[in-house]
Amino acid sequence: MAHQNHAYIDKSPIAGNGLFAGKAVPAGESILSISRPLIGTLNVVHLPDTCANCFTWTTGSLIGSRTYVPDGLTVKKCAGCQLVRYCSKKCQKESWKRFHKDECELTRSMIGKDIPTAVRATMQILIMRAKGLINDETWSSILRLESHVDDMRATGGDRWAEIQLMAQGAWSFSGTRLTFTRDFATEMFARILTNCLTLVTPTFDPIGICLDPLAACANHSCDPNAVVVMDGPEMSFRSLKSIKKDEEIFISYIDVTNPHARRQHELKQRWYFSCTCSKCQKGPNLREDLFNFAPNKLDRKFCETADMVMKTTSFADDPANWVGAGPDARRVAIIQGMAFDQYETSQARSDPKEAIARLEDGMRLCFQSKLWPIHRQPYASMRHDLFVNMISVGNYFIAFAQGAKTYFHIDPILFPQPHHPVRVVHNWTLAMLTLYLASEPDAPGVKDMVDQGIDLGVIMYGLLYEVISNVSQSHGQSSSFGMAVRRKMEEVSADMTGGNRAALPAALRGMQDRIKDQWKLFEQVGTWIQY
Numbered sequence: 338m339a340h341q342n343h344a345y346i347d348k349s350p351i352a353g354n355g356l357f358a359g360k361a362v363p364a365g366e367s368i369l370s371i372s373r374p375l376i377g378t379l380n381v382v383h384l385p386d387t388c389a390n391c392f393t394w395t396t397g398s399l400i401g402s403r404t405y406v407p408d409g410l411t412v413k414k415c416a417g418c419q420l421v422r423y424c425s426k427k428c429q430k431e432s433w434k435r436f437h438k439d440e441c442e443l444t445r446s447m448i449g450k451d452i453p454t455a456v457r458a459t460m461q462i463l464i465m466r467a468k469g470l471i472n473d474e475t476w477s478s479i480l481r482l483e484s485h486v487d488d489m490r491a492t493g494g495d496r497w498a499e500i501q502l503m504a505q506g507a508w509s510f511s512g513t514r515l516t517f518t519r520d521f522a523t524e525m526f527a528r529i530l531t532n533c534l535t536l537v538t539p540t541f542d543p544i545g546i547c548l549d550p551l552a553a554c555a556n557h558s559c560d561p562n563a564v565v566v567m568d569g570p571e572m573s574f575r576s577l578k579s580i581k582k583d584e585e586i587f588i589s590y591i592d593v594t595n596p597h598a599r600r601q602h603e604l605k606q607r608w609y610f611s612c613t614c615s616k617c618q619k620g621p622n623l624r625e626d627l628f629n630f631a632p633n634k635l636d637r638k639f640c641e642t643a644d645m646v647m648k649t650t651s652f653a654d655d656p657a658n659w660v661g662a663g664p665d666a667r668r669v670a671i672i673q674g675m676a677f678d679q680y681e682t683s684q685a686r687s688d689p690k691e692a693i694a695r696l697e698d699g700m701r702l703c704f705q706s707k708l709w710p711i712h713r714q715p716y717a718s719m720r721h722d723l724f725v726n727m728i729s730v731g732n733y734f735i736a737f738a739q740g741a742k743t744y745f746h747i748d749p750i751l752f753p754q755p756h757h758p759v760r761v762v763h764n765w766t767l768a769m770l771t772l773y774l775a776s777e778p779d780a781p782g783v784k785d786m787v788d789q790g791i792d793l794g795v796i797m798y799g800l801l802y803e804v805i806s807n808v809s810q811s812h813g814q815s816s817s818f819g820m821a822v823r824r825k826m827e828e829v830s831a832d833m834t835g836g837n838r839a840a841l842p843a844a845l846r847g848m849q850d851r852i853k854d855q856w857k858l859f860e861q862v863g864t865w866i867q868y
């Protein structure tokens with residue numbers, strides 16, 4: 338748990354403890370880097386394809402998420418537990434020494450059981466402490482973290498019953514019944530739920546959860562000044578804006594591009610607080626909330642749909658969908674509920690074709706009701722997920738056209754900083770898709786684009802140039818993602834010059850003007866599709 342640290346913990350004026358900047362940091366720099374969180378637990382679906390030590394995901398899309406993973410890398414099962422896998426002997430040895438020797442046998446009993454990630458993370462922390470692998474100082478810092486166990490108990494109902502059941506499972510499976518009480522294990526499980534961050538790849542694909550006592554002190558804002566970026570096991574807090582010395586560091590726990598009511602609801606449900614950040618103080622009146630017109634202007638056909646759906650769903654009464662009081666606002670809340678429902682259902686589908694069907698239904702609803710500006714959620718997120726799923730099924734032209742819409746009309750609004758890591762990763766995937774299309778003249782749609790004067794090579798170069806200009810701020814110069822971007826740029830440059838470096842200045846002459854001309858055509862591609 339080595340820390341490269343320009344951050345410290347102190348009492349927060351907002352809530353309990355918080356994380357503060359130990360020095361002034363300009364936008365796009367690392368404030369805190371943790372070489373490995375105390376606990377990192379892979380989701381069950383990622384146990385077969387991700388290294389349990391360095392968290393390298395080996396089966397992501399070749400367009401985008403896997404481009405920084407060494408060619409041909411695979412993971413092999415631990416011969417003992419047959420559950421976790423490693424990408425190398427080195428990773429296996431490191432993991433064994435650090436912790437796996439103490440959990441291997443216990444882990445074996447979990448084969449074939451779909452044990453939730455938070456339960457396995459709780460087991461890990463209980464085993465590590467029981468075996469003396471967490472020292473007293475770190476243990477105290479974990480125990481100081483907010484657990485909200487009393488709030489969870491007070492909520493009662495099925496949710497509390499489920500929490501108790503899961504905690505009981507972690508307690509029993511960890512073999513620590515003689516070391517800790519059942520109540521202690523329940524509180525630890527609650528603490529995991531409250532303090533875990535999502536374990537992600539450098540391209541923000543979620544692969545598990547992690548807990549680190551220092552990182553867990555960061556409070557939330559819907560207008561955060563920092564973002565967590567991961568590079569294998571390394572976790573960095575990077576500034577989105579300039580941060581003054583002793584200013585509190587805020588990250589986002591949720592998707593802050595969502596409307597006000599949905600953000601508040603999610604934070605209340607999972608973290609038991611009402612957000613009072615500068616954005617939330619302005620109420621449901623910001624860009625995230627605004628529809629194209631007032632609820633009383635909703636098209637008659639959609640009023641009828643809403644009235645029908647009202648009979649069988651509780652969308653109108655769900656606080657996350659709240660739009661306003663009165664029958665017109667309730668109808669719009671229902672249409673919004675339907676759109677979020679399609680989006681959430683699509684995310685639960687592992688088959689990309691099924692996900693696409695849901696996303697298209699949801700997007701059609703947003704488009705045909707005319708309520709949604711292009712950047713409003715969940716329309717914007719559905720478009721991005723459609724882009725990703727279209728790549729999965731090999732429908733590259735539709736993905737490219739959707740990517741163009743996101744690039745021009747959505748990301749600059751939702752992620753205003755050009756170095757926002759999510760925006761940089763979106764641009765990278767689009768660049769890699771363009772590179773692929775440029776090499777496939779017979780792929781559907783490519784000939785039409787060429788006929789319209791589109792030069793995919795120039796568009797790809799422009800996108801890659803944008804990524805490389807921002808990657809040291811978004812991910813860090815020496816991150817594996819940053820290095821992959823630079824390697825790709827070198828490959829592309831070598832292709833342009835037949836490997837003759839000296840010819841590069843000539844090859845790039847006039848490139849900026851060509852990019853400028855191509856950008857108009859590129860933007861047009863987004864209009865080739867209906868929604």
Ligand SMILES: C[S@@+](CC[C@H](N)C(=O)[O-])C[C@H]1O[C@@H](n2cnc3c(N)ncnc32)[C@H](O)[C@@H]1O
Nearest residue numbers: 352353354482483532553554555556557608610
């Ligand atoms: C991951 S912890 C953050 C550290 C926490 N302040 C502590 O002292 O342990 C998450 C909890 O902090 C509190 N919290 C975080 N951000 C907050 C905010 N913007 N307003 C109010 N409470 C917040 C909530 O209780 C939330 O469940």
